[in-house]
Amino acid sequence: MKTLLSGGVVVSMDSAIGDLARGDVLVENGKITLVAERVDAPDAEVIDASDRIVMPGFVDNHRHGWQTAFRGAGADWTFPEWAVAMHGTVKPHYRPEDVYVGTLLGRLEALHSGVTTMLDWYHVAQGPEHEDAAIAALREVPARSVFCLGAGWGSADSVDDAIRRVHTHLAEDRSVSLVWGLRGPEDTGMDGLVRELKLAAELGLRTSLHTGSDGTQRPIADLHEHGLLRATTTFVHGNGISDEELRMLADAGSWLSVSPDVELKMGFVNPLTGRARAVGLRPTLSVDDVPSVGGDMFSTMRTAFAVQRGLDGGLDSRDLLESTTIDAAASCGLDARTGSLTPGKDADIILLRTDDITVFPVTDPAGSIVSAGHPGLVDTVLVAGRVVKRDGTLLGVDLPTLKARLIASRNRIADAAGVPLDGTWRPRSAR
Structure with a gap:
C-alpha cells in the first residue's frame, strides 16, 4: 500500500x-x-x-495519563498540594476501570494534538489489575506508546515481580513498549537503585527517574560517584541541580525531560532547558500532568521558548522542535523508528x-x-x-461514549474521596 x-x-x-x-x-x-x-x-x-x-509527529516522554479525569482541577495548586490531592486523596479510590478510561482519553487527547509517541509515566500503583488496565488503554489507541511502570513503593520483591510480569506481558507488543520508572535512592537507598538498574539491564529496559534539588542536595553527583549514570536513563525535571551535575549527565549520555509549564507553576524554579544545552545536554520536553497544565506540545514548547529567551536570549525555534521530535524519540530508544521524516x-x-x-x-x-x-x-x-x-477528526473513536465514562469515573472518585468539583477544591493540608 x-x-x-x-x-x-x-x-x-x-x-x-x-x-x-x-x-x-x-x-x-x-x-x-x-x-x-x-x-x-x-x-x-x-x-x-x-x-x-x-x-x-511529536514525542512526549513524560505524562501521567491516569490523572486525566481531573483535568484543570489543579490549575492553582503548588507541588505539595498536587501531591496531597492526586496521590494522597484521589489515588486510593482509583479502580482499574478508572485507570483505563483516564489513560485512554489522555492518550487520545495527545494523539489529537499531534503526539504520535507518548510515554505514559504510570504511578497510580494499586496492583496488577490497574497496570493491565493502563496497558489495555494504550493498546486501544492507534498510536505509539511507551508504558513507564512506576511499580509503587512496596517491597523490593514485589516491585521486581511487577516489572518482570509486565516485561513478559509486553515482550511481543509492537505498539506499546516498556520503560521502568525507578523510585530513586531517596526511597530505595543506593543499594536498592543499584539492584533495580541491574535488573533493568538484565531485561534490556530503559529507565526514567524524577529528580531535583533545593540546592543542598547533589543527587546526580551522588549517582555519578556510585557509577549509576546511564545513557538509557531519562531524568525528569532536575530543577535545582548544578551545571556540574548537568555535565555529568551529558558525559554519561543520559537524557533530561523538562516540563516547563508544571515546573514554573508549581514552584520548581526555572526549567533547565538553556543550562542543559549550554553544557552539551540535549533536553527534551514533556507535558507531565493535565490537572495542572494543557496537554499539548505546542504550549509546552512556547513556554520553554519564552522563558529561556527571557532569561538569556538563548534557544531558537528549531531547538524546540528537536526537543519534541528527534531528541525525545532518542530518549525513548525509538529514534531509529520515529522522530524525523527519514526514509x-x-x-x-x-x-x-x-x-x-x-x-x-x-x-x-x-x-x-x-x-x-x-x-x-x-x-x-x-x-x-x-x-x-x-x-x-480522530477516526474510529466514539468520543461521546468515552467522555460520558470519564465524567462518571471522575464523579465517583470525587464522591468517594470527599472532594468538591465546583472549583473550590484546594488541598490546604499541604500549605
Missing part, C-alpha cells in the same frame, strides 16, 4: 533532507520511502498536503494547517509552529502509515 503526501511544506527534522518549501513524502507499507520536492507515484493514494506543514523510518507524520487565520501567512514554518502553533492546526495524523486523524 502506498500513500503520497503531496505538495506540503516539509519540515523533516533530518539534517540530510532539511526543509522543503514544496515537497512530497511517499509512504509504503507503513514506512517512509522517499522525501523529495517531487515524487512520481501514480499508484499511490494521494493526500493533498497543500496549505499544510508536513512534519514528524526507512515508520511514517509517524502530522499535517498542520497553514491556511488557518491564527498562523496565516506562514513565513517561517518552524517559527510559526513554536510561536503560534496550537492543537487546532493538527489536520491529519498518520501512525506507521495509518491515517488515524483526518480533516481535524
Whole structure:
C-alpha cells in the first residue's frame, strides 16, 4: 500500500533532507520511502498536503495519563498540594476501570494534538489489575506508546515481580513498549537503585527517574560517584541541580525531560532547558500532568521558548522542535523508528494547517509552529502509515461514549474521596 503526501511544506527534522518549501513524502507499507520536492507515484493514494506543514509527529516522554479525569482541577495548586490531592486523596479510590478510561482519553487527547509517541509515566500503583488496565488503554489507541511502570513503593520483591510480569506481558507488543520508572535512592537507598538498574539491564529496559534539588542536595553527583549514570536513563525535571551535575549527565549520555509549564507553576524554579544545552545536554520536553497544565506540545514548547529567551536570549525555534521530535524519540530508544521524516523510518507524520487565520501567512514554518502553533492546526495524523486523524477528526473513536465514562469515573472518585468539583477544591493540608 502506498500513500503520497503531496505538495506540503516539509519540515523533516533530518539534517540530510532539511526543509522543503514544496515537497512530497511517499509512504509504503507503513514506512517512509522517499522525501523529495517531487515524487512520481501514480499508484499511490494521494493526500493533498497543500496549505499544510508536513512534519514528524511529536514525542512526549513524560505524562501521567491516569490523572486525566481531573483535568484543570489543579490549575492553582503548588507541588505539595498536587501531591496531597492526586496521590494522597484521589489515588486510593482509583479502580482499574478508572485507570483505563483516564489513560485512554489522555492518550487520545495527545494523539489529537499531534503526539504520535507518548510515554505514559504510570504511578497510580494499586496492583496488577490497574497496570493491565493502563496497558489495555494504550493498546486501544492507534498510536505509539511507551508504558513507564512506576511499580509503587512496596517491597523490593514485589516491585521486581511487577516489572518482570509486565516485561513478559509486553515482550511481543509492537505498539506499546516498556520503560521502568525507578523510585530513586531517596526511597530505595543506593543499594536498592543499584539492584533495580541491574535488573533493568538484565531485561534490556530503559529507565526514567524524577529528580531535583533545593540546592543542598547533589543527587546526580551522588549517582555519578556510585557509577549509576546511564545513557538509557531519562531524568525528569532536575530543577535545582548544578551545571556540574548537568555535565555529568551529558558525559554519561543520559537524557533530561523538562516540563516547563508544571515546573514554573508549581514552584520548581526555572526549567533547565538553556543550562542543559549550554553544557552539551540535549533536553527534551514533556507535558507531565493535565490537572495542572494543557496537554499539548505546542504550549509546552512556547513556554520553554519564552522563558529561556527571557532569561538569556538563548534557544531558537528549531531547538524546540528537536526537543519534541528527534531528541525525545532518542530518549525513548525509538529514534531509529520515529522522530524525523527519514526514509526507512515508520511514517509517524502530522499535517498542520497553514491556511488557518491564527498562523496565516506562514513565513517561517518552524517559527510559526513554536510561536503560534496550537492543537487546532493538527489536520491529519498518520501512525506507521495509518491515517488515524483526518480533516481535524480522530477516526474510529466514539468520543461521546468515552467522555460520558470519564465524567462518571471522575464523579465517583470525587464522591468517594470527599472532594468538591465546583472549583473550590484546594488541598490546604499541604500549605
